[in-house]
Amino acid sequence: MRFNYRSYFKSHHPQTLASLKSILNSFFFLLSKVNPMDGNPPPDDPPPFDPLEPSNPVSYPLKTLEELESRSYFNSFHFPFNKASVKLPPYAANELPKRPRLLVCHDMAGGYLDDKWIQGGNNPDAYAIWHWYLIDVFVYFSHSLVTLPPPCWTNTAHKHGVKVLGTFIMEWDEGKLLANKLLSSQKSAQMYAEQLSELAAALGFDGWLVNMEVSLDVEQISNLKEFVSHLTQSMHSLVPGSLVIWYDSVTIDGNLSWQDQLNAKNKPFFDISDGIFVNYTWRENYPKHSAEVAGDRKFDVYMGIDVFGRNTYGGGQWTTNLALDVIKMDNVSAAIFAPGWVYETKQLPDFQTAQNRWWELVERSWDISQNYPQTLPFYSNFDQGHGYQVSVDGKQISQTPWNNISSQSFQPFLEFSGKSTGGHLKVVVDIKEPSYNGGGNLTFNGTLDDDFQFSARLFEGKLQLADSPLNFTYSVKSNGNSLLGLSLEFTSAIREQRSVLLASGDSLLTMGHFVRHFDNVIMPHRVTKAETEPSWVIQESSIAMEGYMLTKIHAVCYKLRPEVHKKVGQGKTVPFSPSEYHAVLGHLAINSCTLNSDFPPSTSWLVDGNFTKWSSSASHGSKKLNVKLVWKLKDGKTHLFPKYYIYVTKQPVLSIAETNGSLPLVQEFLGVAEVEAFYVSDLLVPSGTSSVKFIIQVCSLDGAFQKLEESPSLDLNIQGS
Numbered sequence: 149m150r151f152n153y154r155s156y157f158k159s160h161h162p163q164t165l166a167s168l169k170s171i172l173n174s175f176f177f178l179l180s181k182v183n184p185m186d187g188n189p190p191p192d193d194p195p196p197f198d199p200l201e202p203s204n205p206v207s208y209p210l211k212t213l214e215e216l217e218s219r220s221y222f223n224s225f226h227f228p229f230n231k232a233s234v235k236l237p238p239y240a241a242n243e244l245p246k247r248p249r250l251l252v253c254h255d256m257a258g259g260y261l262d263d264k265w266i267q268g269g270n271n272p273d274a275y276a277i278w279h280w281y282l283i284d285v286f287v288y289f290s291h292s293l294v295t296l297p298p299p300c301w302t303n304t305a306h307k308h309g310v311k312v313l314g315t316f317i318m319e320w321d322e323g324k325l326l327a328n329k330l331l332s333s334q335k336s337a338q339m340y341a342e343q344l345s346e347l348a349a350a351l352g353f354d355g356w357l358v359n360m361e362v363s364l365d366v367e368q369i370s371n372l373k374e375f376v377s378h379l380t381q382s383m384h385s386l387v388p389g390s391l392v393i394w395y396d397s398v399t400i401d402g403n404l405s406w407q408d409q410l411n412a413k414n415k416p417f418f419d420i421s422d423g424i425f426v427n428y429t430w431r432e433n434y435p436k437h438s439a440e441v442a443g444d445r446k447f448d449v450y451m452g453i454d455v456f457g458r459n460t461y462g463g464g465q466w467t468t469n470l471a472l473d474v475i476k477m478d479n480v481s482a483a484i485f486a487p488g489w490v491y492e493t494k495q496l497p498d499f500q501t502a503q504n505r506w507w508e509l510v511e512r513s514w515d516i517s518q519n520y521p522q523t524l525p526f527y528s529n530f531d532q533g534h535g536y537q538v539s540v541d542g543k544q545i546s547q548t549p550w551n552n553i554s555s556q557s558f559q560p561f562l563e564f565s566g567k568s569t570g571g572h573l574k575v576v577v578d579i580k581e582p583s584y585n586g587g588g589n590l591t592f593n594g595t596l597d598d599d600f601q602f603s604a605r606l607f608e609g610k611l612q613l614a615d616s617p618l619n620f621t622y623s624v625k626s627n628g629n630s631l632l633g634l635s636l637e638f639t640s641a642i643r644e645q646r647s648v649l650l651a652s653g654d655s656l657l658t659m660g661h662f663v664r665h666f667d668n669v670i671m672p673h674r675v676t677k678a679e680t681e682p683s684w685v686i687q688e689s690s691i692a693m694e695g696y697m698l699t700k701i702h703a704v705c706y707k708l709r710p711e712v713h714k715k716v717g718q719g720k721t722v723p724f725s726p727s728e729y730h731a732v733l734g735h736l737a738i739n740s741c742t743l744n745s746d747f748p749p750s751t752s753w754l755v756d757g758n759f760t761k762w763s764s765s766a767s768h769g770s771k772k773l774n775v776k777l778v779w780k781l782k783d784g785k786t787h788l789f790p791k792y793y794i795y796v797t798k799q800p801v802l803s804i805a806e807t808n809g810s811l812p813l814v815q816e817f818l819g820v821a822e823v824e825a826f827y828v829s830d831l832l833v834p835s836g837t838s839s840v841k842f843i844i845q846v847c848s849l850d851g852a853f854q855k856l857e858e859s860p861s862l863d864l865n866i867q868g869s
């Protein structure tokens with residue numbers, strides 16, 4: 149569902165960001181009445197949304213203060229599904245670092261689109277962000293009173309060390325009425341602040357952006373200050389390291405008057421919160437002034453930049469870096485608003501390329517904010533959270549297009565244009581073709597000189613090594629003589645650097661070739677092929693670097709036995725000519741050699757079906773099944789596993805089973821759960837089925853999967869058969 153709203157923007161000169169977006173929203177709202185869920189699970193003429201009724205789990209905002217006050221959200225069928233399952237890693241759970249930070253405010257076409265489907269949707273081209281390593285704080289924004297971030301965003305942001313905020317907004321005449329209620333007494337202000345904190349803590353996100361775009365009577369300001377300070381304090385006490393950020397809007401004298409800087413009119417709110425998001429129409433010297441006003445809290449000033457470029461310094465869009473440069477020079481923080489511009493305005497040539505090119509602008513002006521790996525186990529399969537197929541250990545288990553950014557793996561720090569002279573290699577995360585695990589792979593394709601090695605940045609970490617060696621495992625699929633190794637950079641406490649190549653292939657020539665480039669070249673100690681898909685080669689290497697820190701991981705592309713091509717034409721050396729190179733990196737796992745994933749046996753799990761509902765379907769005697777699967781370890785431990793893959797098998801009635809002999813049952817893949825619950829909706833069960841068996845395949849932090857036959861499961865007999 150797309151329409152051209154740019155001309156609309158131009159002709160109406162909307163005054164505020166909010167008005168612009170709310171006009172947009174009402175368009176989407178109107179359109180959504182025509183076609184409720186374009187590109188998403190089929191609507192079947194949906195009845196009005198009743199949060200108490202079981203249905204495909206969704207994320208949704210709160211629209212009234214009554215909902216907030218009554219705490220009715222906690223009774224919703226959808227509430228347990230909305231809990232983020234990934235916590236911030238310990239190194240990112242404290243206060244933000246004391247340096248300029250990058251806050252990114254999502255605001256994608258009104259929000260709650262493909263991302264509202266908690267168990268994923270079927271749009272392989274759904275919006276996603278994957279440059280998490282450049283971001284410190286992510287705000288999920290919509291124009292509803294209480295915007296709760298869909299858990300998929302919180303999960304992937306947390307995985308990468310990024311904090312996530314929801315939005316509390318009051319705007320327009322309606323907002324004014326709400327504000328009157330909110331601020332009617334000190335008690336009321338405190339009560340709503342506590343409800344907001346409770347929601348954030350229960351859903352697992354890290355605080356709020358407070359956007360009071362209304363003008364108030366000056367008498368209301370003291371209760372507003374009470375609201376902001378109480379929210380900040382209650383957030384901090386429930387979620388240490390959490391943030392409440394004030395948006396530069398209503399001033400201390402009650403006027404709705406954006407200051408575009410930190411000054412005496414908005415500083416009282418800054419003083420009682422964790423920072424201010426400054427309106428994006430500032431001038432060149434405002435960041436500097438704001439820094440002076442903020443004193444030792446200058447990094448808590450986030451200068452707004454509108455990527456759509458509406459009166460924003462530097463023009464946003466493809467010159468967003470101009471504003472970033474000024475902000476960086478003045479040593480304050482930046483708040484990028486609506487980077488979804490790249491997606492919404494369909495920048496050429498395609499979303500993947502345009503998005504990478506746009507974030508490259510950011511990286512040019514700004515430092516890397518997140519370093520990973522920092523802890524073990526570390527695992528990435530380069531999944532971007534959308535795609536056309538899903539694989540497990542090289543075997544394709546689904547060929548249905550899908551999206552759910554919850555399943556994003558650690559995203560590589562790919563540079564937009566590789567610096568290469570000896571040929572031309574394109575490195576992309578490809579989501580269209582078979583992968584090793586998940587739905588993406590990292591493809592290195594193009595031409596490469598025989599004597600040349602091409603290096604592409606994968607990760608920049610801070611992994612402190614102890615006495616036990618590191619175990620590197622990675623899968624590669626490659627053509628001809630294309631080889632792919634990993635180069636590692638280690639730094640000691642006294643800043644001594646060591647470079648190590650984990651080489652591929654088994655030839656000693658490789659050693660000879662690389663010895664002068666690296667301090668150490670390590671051959672894999674085990675090379676195996678994937679059981680079901682032998683074109684994937686799995687290399688295992690181990691390395692001991694006690695006392696060092698692993699800081700860089702690059703992929704190194706090279707050719708096998710360059711000497712073969714060297715001497716053509718009677719002893720004369722001819723110039724090397726670039727030839728084709730093609731390799732795919734399927735996954736990378738780093739673990740300590742002493743750690744190994746053991747799964748609890750299936751008998752230690754309790755699996756249950758809840759809200760089971762059978763209905764008849766249109767075709768001959770088959771039925772439809774809805775059921776909420778829930779599972780937990782009998783010992784009550786939770787959060788040991790990052791995700792679960794859900795499958796179903798349909799057991800035929802005895803007579804058919806006998807006729808068909810011992811045909812293996814087909815395991816149909818249903819989806820992925822990140823919480824210990826999965827809602828199966830409208831599963832078709834053909835006649836002649838006696839029972840269905842749901843299998844919950846457990847996946848560990850290091851990316852290992854429990855064997856299907858050893859996974860917990862639940863049998864359901866067919867009702868009435």
Ligand SMILES: *[C@@H]1O[C@H](CO)[C@@H](O)[C@H](O)[C@H]1NC(C)=O
Pocket residue numbers: 162163164165166405406407408427428429
């Ligand atoms: C601040 O932002 C609003 C939109 O949110 C805009 O209309 C206004 O022009 C900006 N600047 C000033 C100085 O008000």
Ligand SMILES: *[C@@H]1O[C@H](CO)[C@@H](O)[C@H](O)[C@H]1NC(C)=O
Pocket residue numbers: 267268269538546548550551552555586587818819820
């Ligand atoms: C995301 O959810 C959808 C729908 O449940 C599912 O089809 C898809 O496979 C899930 N993602 C992955 C990586 O499996």
Ligand SMILES: *[C@@H]1O[C@H](CO)[C@@H](O)[C@H](O)[C@H]1NC(C)=O
Pocket residue numbers: 401403
């Ligand atoms: C508030 O806004 C009104 C109307 O724009 C203006 O007359 C008044 O001076 C403003 N008050 C302050 C304290 O700036």
Ligand SMILES: *[C@@H]1O[C@H](CO)[C@@H](O)[C@H](O)[C@H]1NC(C)=O
Pocket residue numbers: 477479
């Ligand atoms: C930025 O501020 C920090 C802390 O006040 C200071 O140490 C640093 O030198 C400043 N950097 C620049 C470029 O001014």
Ligand SMILES: *[C@@H]1O[C@H](CO)[C@@H](O)[C@H](O)[C@H]1NC(C)=O
Pocket residue numbers: 593594595728
């Ligand atoms: C790989 O690169 C070559 C050009 O060097 C191109 O012809 C080919 O289509 C590319 N293959 C893929 C899968 O991108």
Ligand SMILES: *[C@@H]1O[C@H](CO)[C@@H](O)[C@H](O)[C@H]1NC(C)=O
Pocket residue numbers: 619620621688690737739740741742743850
């Ligand atoms: C290294 O990790 C792989 C899987 O990630 C595992 O199969 C292997 O046993 C480990 N090797 C050692 C020596 O720990």
Ligand SMILES: *[C@@H]1O[C@H](CO)[C@@H](O)[C@H](O)[C@H]1NC(C)=O
Pocket residue numbers: 756757758759760
């Ligand atoms: C769902 O499960 C809960 C606890 O597991 C139980 O209390 C409740 O009765 C069940 N509801 C239905 C409709 O089966």
Ligand SMILES: *[C@@H]1O[C@H](CO)[C@@H](O)[C@H](O)[C@H]1NC(C)=O
Pocket residue numbers: 800801804808836
């Ligand atoms: C039994 O086998 C027949 C033919 O191979 C197939 O069409 C049918 O679907 C099978 N029935 C079941 C329940 O698997």
Ligand SMILES: CC(=O)N[C@H]1CO[C@H](CO)[C@@H](O)[C@@H]1O
Pocket residue numbers: 578579580581582583584589590591593625732
């Ligand atoms: C395993 C594998 O081959 N994966 C795919 C990765 O993406 C590239 C896209 O160019 C495909 O060609 C590969 O087939």
